[in-house]
Amino acid sequence: MKVSIIGNGNMAKGIGTRLVSGGHSVTIHSQDEAKGKELVEQLKKVSGEADVKVVPIGTETDEVVIVATPYTEVENVGKEYNGLAGKVVVDITNPVDFNTFQLIPEAGQSGAQEVAKILSEATVVKAFNTTLAGPLEAGEVEGKELDVFIAGDDDDAKATVSELVKTSGMRPVDVGPLSEARHLEGIGLIQMKVQDQIGTGWMSALKFLG
Numbered sequence: 001m002k003v004s005i006i007g008n009g010n011m012a013k014g015i016g017t018r019l020v021s022g023g024h025s026v027t028i029h030s031q032d033e034a035k036g037k038e039l040v041e042q043l044k045k046v047s048g049e050a051d052v053k054v055v056p057i058g059t060e061t062d063e064v065v066i067v068a069t070p071y072t073e074v075e076n077v078g079k080e081y082n083g084l085a086g087k088v089v090v091d092i093t094n095p096v097d098f099n100t101f102q103l104i105p106e107a108g109q110s111g112a113q114e115v116a117k118i119l120s121e122a123t124v125v126k127a128f129n130t131t132l133a134g135p136l137e138a139g140e141v142e143g144k145e146l147d148v149f150i151a152g153d154d155d156d157a158k159a160t161v162s163e164l165v166k167t168s169g170m171r172p173v174d175v176g177p178l179s180e181a182r183h184l185e186g187i188g189l190i191q192m193k194v195q196d197q198i199g200t201g202w203m204s205a206l207k208f209l210g
Contacts, residue, residue: 001025001164004061006077007068008035008054011092014136015066015128016043016052021139022168025051029059064088064160066128071095071104071111078118085121088157091181092128094188101193103185112151112181125152125161126181129188131170134203139169141205146170149187149206151180173208 001024005012008030019026020043028043030036036054043052058080065084067077071093078084095104095111105111116124127150128136135141148165150172152158162172175184187206195202 001064001160001167002062003027003064003066003164004029005066005068006057006061006081008032008039009068010133011128011136012066012068013039013042014131014133015068015092017046017137018139018168018170019164020044020046020050020052022164023047023049024164024168025062026053027062028052028054029057029061030054031057061087064090064164065122066090066092067115068092071115074115075118083121084119087122088160089115089119089122089124090127090161091115091124092126094129094185094192096189096192101189103189105182105185108182110179110182111185112178116178123152123154123157124178125150125154125157126178126184127151127161127165127172129181129184130191130206132191132202132204134201135205138203141203141207144205144207144209146205147173147207149173149175149184151175151178151184153178 004027006029040054044050065087112126165172
């Protein structure tokens with residue numbers, strides 16, 4: 001599958017690593033050309049046959065687009081890409097106010113639903129917001145595959161994202177409609193809050209066992 005990743009940070013690297021390891025083609029959309037090229041070289045080391053490249057922000061995307069930017073940058077992404085009309089957009093963001101360490105959307109609402117409003121002509125699927133960058137890069141935690149929780153209102157789009165996750169060595173878990181993203185974002189917030197307490201160096205994972 002051909003996938004565009006908008007962003008060049010730790011999550012772009014982690015998700016990109018998994019996608020490349022699964023044989024998918026990855027195009028990094030980067031504002032900073034040097035950082036984008038650095039990420040491409042890192043991803044190429046994952047597999048000698050990796051099909052990965054970097055392009056400037058605003059360049060035409062693939063059919064599946066992973067928005068690996070902060071939540072507060074999504075509106076700018078929409079403007080740069082003309083709303084990503086017709087694309088399957090994977091929202092990985094956690095809408096957290098880091099001054100108060102609380103969720104930004106009002107109770108009962110989710111950041112993913114706000115993203116869907118901003119990118120109204122795209123099909124938004126929530127995924128990867130509960131998977132940390134380090135475990136994504138490693139591909140596992142304590143020998144166990146990663147669970148990727150997915151929410152969305154379009155079954156075909158969720159199936160596409162689920163197949164992408166599965167073929168990249170992780171387990172997709174469909175939690176329901178996009179409104180359930182509120183709960184995923186709450187879990188993501190708690191996960192960030194407890195990192196110092198549990199002392200795993202941001203190498204923990206959320207997974208259903210049994």
